[in-house]
Amino acid sequence: xxxxxxxxxxxxxxxxxxxxxxxxxxxxxxxxxxxxVMMKTIVGDQETYLEQAVRGSLERTPILITxxxxxxxxxxxxxxxxxxxxxxxxxxxxEILARIQQRFKARGVEMPANNARQALVLTGSEILENKNGxxxxxxxxxxxxxxxxxxxxxxELKPMFENSCVPRLHEMAGGVAIARxxxxxxxxxxxxxxxxxxxxxxxxxxxxxxxxxxxxxxxxRLTARGKNREEAERLLRxxxxxxxxxxxxxxxxxxxxxxxxxxxxxxxxxxxxxxxxESCTGGMLAQRLTSVPGSSRYFMSGVVCYSNESKMELxxxxxxxxxxxxxxxxxxxxxxxxxxxxxxxxxxxxxVTGIAGPGGGSAExxxxxxxxxxxxxxxxxxRQFFFPGDREKIRWQTSQTALDMVRRELI
Amino acid sequence: xxxxxxxxxxxxxxxxxxxxxxxxxxxxxxxxxxxxVMMKTIVGDQETYLEQAVRGSLERTPILITxxxxxxxxxxxxxxxxxxxxxxxxxxxxEILARIQQRFKARGVEMPANNARQALVLTGSEILENKNGxxxxxxxxxxxxxxxxxxxxxxELKPMFENSCVPRLHEMAGGVAIARxxxxxxxxxxxxxxxxxxxxxxxxxxxxxxxxxxxxxxxxRLTARGKNREEAERLLRxxxxxxxxxxxxxxxxxxxxxxxxxxxxxxxxxxxxxxxxESCTGGMLAQRLTSVPGSSRYFMSGVVCYSNESKMELxxxxxxxxxxxxxxxxxxxxxxxxxxxxxxxxxxxxxVTGIAGPGGGSAExxxxxxxxxxxxxxxxxxRQFFFPGDREKIRWQTSQTALDMVRRELI
Numbered sequence: 134x135x136x137x138x139x140x141x142x143x144x145x146x147x148x149x150x151x152x153x154x155x156x157x158x159x160x161x162x163x164x165x166x167x168x169x170v171m172m173k174t175i176v177g178d179q180e181t182y183l184e185q186a187v188r189g190s191l192e193r194t195p196i197l198i199t200x201x202x203x204x205x206x207x208x209x210x211x212x213x214x215x216x217x218x219x220x221x222x223x224x225x226x227x228e229i230l231a232r233i234q235q236r237f238k239a240r241g242v243e244m245p246a247n248n249a250r251q252a253l254v255l256t257g258s259e260i261l262e263n264k265n266g267x268x269x270x271x272x273x274x275x276x277x278x279x280x281x282x283x284x285x286x287x288x289e290l291k292p293m294f295e296n297s298c299v300p301r302l303h304e305m306a307g308g309v310a311i312a313r314x315x316x317x318x319x320x321x322x323x324x325x326x327x328x329x330x331x332x333x334x335x336x337x338x339x340x341x342x343x344x345x346x347x348x349x350x351x352x353x354r355l356t357a358r359g360k361n362r363e364e365a366e367r368l369l370r371x372x373x374x375x376x377x378x379x380x381x382x383x384x385x386x387x388x389x390x391x392x393x394x395x396x397x398x399x400x401x402x403x404x405x406x407x408x409x410x411e412s413c414t415g416g417m418l419a420q421r422l423t424s425v426p427g428s429s430r431y432f433m434s435g436v437v438c439y440s441n442e443s444k445m446e447l448x449x450x451x452x453x454x455x456x457x458x459x460x461x462x463x464x465x466x467x468x469x470x471x472x473x474x475x476x477x478x479x480x481x482x483x484x485v486t487g488i489a490g491p492g493g494g495s496a497e498x499x500x501x502x503x504x505x506x507x508x509x510x511x512x513x514x515x516r517q518f519f520f521p522g523d524r525e526k527i528r529w530q531t532s533q534t535a536l537d538m539v540r541r542e543l544i
Numbered sequence: 545x546x547x548x549x550x551x552x553x554x555x556x557x558x559x560x561x562x563x564x565x566x567x568x569x570x571x572x573x574x575x576x577x578x579x580x581v582m583m584k585t586i587v588g589d590q591e592t593y594l595e596q597a598v599r600g601s602l603e604r605t606p607i608l609i610t611x612x613x614x615x616x617x618x619x620x621x622x623x624x625x626x627x628x629x630x631x632x633x634x635x636x637x638x639e640i641l642a643r644i645q646q647r648f649k650a651r652g653v654e655m656p657a658n659n660a661r662q663a664l665v666l667t668g669s670e671i672l673e674n675k676n677g678x679x680x681x682x683x684x685x686x687x688x689x690x691x692x693x694x695x696x697x698x699x700e701l702k703p704m705f706e707n708s709c710v711p712r713l714h715e716m717a718g719g720v721a722i723a724r725x726x727x728x729x730x731x732x733x734x735x736x737x738x739x740x741x742x743x744x745x746x747x748x749x750x751x752x753x754x755x756x757x758x759x760x761x762x763x764x765r766l767t768a769r770g771k772n773r774e775e776a777e778r779l780l781r782x783x784x785x786x787x788x789x790x791x792x793x794x795x796x797x798x799x800x801x802x803x804x805x806x807x808x809x810x811x812x813x814x815x816x817x818x819x820x821x822e823s824c825t826g827g828m829l830a831q832r833l834t835s836v837p838g839s840s841r842y843f844m845s846g847v848v849c850y851s852n853e854s855k856m857e858l859x860x861x862x863x864x865x866x867x868x869x870x871x872x873x874x875x876x877x878x879x880x881x882x883x884x885x886x887x888x889x890x891x892x893x894x895x896v897t898g899i900a901g902p903g904g905g906s907a908e909x910x911x912x913x914x915x916x917x918x919x920x921x922x923x924x925x926x927r928q929f930f931f932p933g934d935r936e937k938i939r940w941q942t943s944q945t946a947l948d949m950v951r952r953e954l955i
Contacts, residue, residue: 149572161560173586415834416827423826434854443845
């Protein structure tokens with residue numbers, strides 16, 4: 134049976150700051166086509182260590198994937214060491230060189246001589262195109278081993294692996310048919326969610342169910358294996374429908390879409406527009422809404438009113454209201470939502486105020502106290518929350534919850 | 545010189561869900577006593593893979609630390625494999641057995657027969673007491689190698705390592721002292737930066753230099769080793785000063801601070817305030833500035849003016865200007881910066897407009913065209929950029945560059 138090893142290269146990976154997310158991603162992708170990962174190794178920029186790791190892997194495991202060490206600097210050693218172990222030469226590929234030069238030219242910059250190193254390829258290797266960076270990947274197919282060299286930055290590694298490697302690995306693995314789906318849920322804690330669906334999914338070994346929790350979001354992933362596509366999909370549908378019934382309106386997407394993308398789709402479908410007035414999230418809500426390509430069709434404007442003056446100036450909150458109720462209150466959240474909606478002339482207005490910490494909390498209004506209001510033509514909805522965690526977590530949860538309130542408003 | 549390798553054992557570590565925090569912890573602890581980690585390996589419960597990993601490590605590295613695989617179940621294989629490689633026997637230690645039985649008894653439970661396996665120790669090994677679990681750790685001191693077997697649960701591993709291993713390792717390391725520093729730079733591409741400093745740092749093997757690049761930021765890390773603290777710091781200073789001279793104003797921090805934290809510090813130092821008017825970054829600039837605890841002292845307000853109407857309404861841009869110059873222009877960027885500064889009454893005003901893509905580009909104004917303006921009491925600075933990459937990358941680079949322009953304005 135096919136199996137793989139992963140070697141990640143870079144001295145920064147051996148410092149305490151670094152956690153390796155690339156290999157987690159690759160493991161998921163490999164497992165999905167039926168290839169288990171047998172070993173992972175992390176080495177620094179020392180050639181001898183990398184050489185031993187590569188030699189060991191080639192002896193015992195049919196597929197070796199390396200991550201990183203393809204950059205333009207002196208300490209990027211992967212090509213050199215793999216070439217040595219496989220007894221192949223490194224030759225300059227003119228086509229890649231031209232492409233790298235073109236990338237720099239497009240930015241009006243001369244290519245530094247260093248970058249020519251990224252156009253070196255092993256004799257007999259296939260080139261994996263890098264749409265998001267200068268270093269191409271390489272695939273060296275041998276009789277006993279497949280060696281795949283990938284760049285380190287996730288934004289380059291992921292599309293390259295999915296486009297150029299997964300289909301081929303899938304075929305090599307004998308075409309075990311895989312069917313997958315994901316249910317993305319918002320604002321349901323992982324333990325609560327698991328208590329609801331564990332009795333369902335634990336009846337099945339195939340599909341396999343995994344939960345991935347981020348603040349304010351849990352993804353439920355199902356992976357079914359079958360002799361053919363139909364079998365895999367039938368197995369997937371059976372469990373999927375049960376889970377979907379249980380989680381119902383907590384599910385905001387049945388694909389890898391983000392909550393902001395889903396909200397954007399609803400806004401476009403309804404021909405609606407949105408504006409936001411944020412205090413504690415400080416622009417995060419606007420930033421997430423506008424991170425979606427094409428969001429200029431529905432996102433009109435946002436204001437970040439941190440100071441009390443700006444709450445008056447930008448969202449028309451009466452000074453007396455802040456004085457009487459405090460800046461963190463239901464009234465101010467409603468005022469922000471209604472104020473920005475009126476000023477921007479949008480269908481929806483969102484108002485957020487709260488205490489993200491670490492300072493600013495009190496006995497009645499502790500750190501994590503959040504008010505969110507969503508104003509629509511029909512009404513203004515308000516909810517209060519107490520979120521745990523640090524500043525970043527509280528801000529994220531707040532933006533997540535506000536987006537989910539908008540989604541529910543639009544359904 | 546002493547150095548270490550870490551091998552983590554357990555099939556669950558090779559699934560997509562798992563990220564290894566133990567080895568990050570151990571790396572930190574080891575580095576602190578002057579022992580670098582040369583390699584990390586993760587293997588499943590297959591004896592052959594573990595055996596090869598252990599043999600390889602013993603040949604090249606003086607210290608081997610294994611994590612996990614000491615449990616009572618069949619697939620806990622660490623003791624067995626290490627004993628085989630070191631050619632030692634496993635013998636039942638009565639004292640440990642009694643302690644394990646005692647632990648179960650205290651909970652009113654009979655010890656399962658399986659757990660007797662945890663009382664097996666290698667001949668000649670020293671026992672590392674486990675106050676929080678049943679499996680003791682083991683330290684096997686050889687002529688050339690130190691092999692340390694630790695349990696997998698962090699609550700057991702950490703106290704055991706700190707109490708029974710760190711003091712001894714520190715002594716073995718002969719009080720080798722480590723000194724480190726980092727230079728964080730903004731808005732200089734990695735290859736350009738490297739071309740400037742490689743001629744400097746490549747003269748030195750000690751300190752060691754590593755580069756870590758993110759969009760719009762490159763961190764240069766130096767690690768020096770010395771017989772004592774003074775020597776390590778002297779070596780570090782020597783190279784550090786040369787690099788600092790070369791990179792000069794591109795360096796925004798000499799610590800792990802983010803660019804937004806540094807900008808915040810400058811604003812507080814100067815008793816200055818800031819407001820921002822963003823189009824293409826859609827709130828990212830405000831969000832980054834307000835992600836810093838205490839930012840309410842200098843961040844007053846932000847506006848996200850996506851629509852042309854909001855550029856007029858929120859930042860006072862004359863409709864005629866947008867019509868004549870286009871929303872993405874130097875004039876509008878200047879207008880946004882000056883408009884938000886005047887409206888908010890802040891020391892600094894920042895204006896950002898551009899095309900983040902994927903849509904909206906044209907021949908004269910391609911995707912990635914960005915105008916940034918920084919208005920201060922003295923003047924309004926403007927710069928135009930063409931950033932490569934996708935929407936997220938362009939937005940990030942834009943926010944990074946805008947923050948760096950503010951930093952330079954405040955210096």
